[in-house]
Amino acid sequence: MPTPTDPRVRLVLSTCPDAPTAEALAAALVDERLAACVNVLPGIRSIYRWQGAVERGEEILLLIKTTADRQDALVARLATLHPYELPEALAVEAVGGLAAYLDWVAEQTRDDE
Template identity: 70%
Template sequence: MSIRLVLSTCPDDATAQRLARTLVEERLAACVSALPGVVSTYRWQGRVEQAGEVQLLIKTTADRLDALTARLGELHPYELPEILAVEADGLPAYLGWVAEQTHEEP
């Protein structure tokens, strides 16, 4: 089984919680951890910006990644949301749980 850790930032706690709940309810993610207090520095439209954000750590499978990416793009308030996926390895039982929780229901 191939697991992915998806990173995405949100502008505030309310948005982070709404996105997290939706992704888990729709079985696109097994778990979403929200890390508050992130300060992002980035260049946007020719200017260097800084903003307080909430970092989401989204656990899913490679099979569900496209659907998760599409849904997150629909729901996200940013014009260009951060959606980065990295391959994850770990405790086999946990990886199995992620796969179980993201399995599409018939």
């Protein structure tokens, strides 16, 4: 189980075009035990360069909690389910936190198969 100084827990960030897509992605990732929890944060404004032009748009941000050993499967599943041609999938190591919460993330994403 992870400890507060063990970087096995990951936070994966991804954006979605709308609330129904965000809800469906979050539910699928949790249902499939690829994520312990997904926070859905509406109302973000993104400015980015895409295909040579600067784009602006309203999006929904997903904060996805998983473990290092489930990260690759999570990112692959996200890419399969996501409607964007190039979905955001950015993983950040959790280098600290409440030990009990880190343990819970590991327990909820355990692959029992």
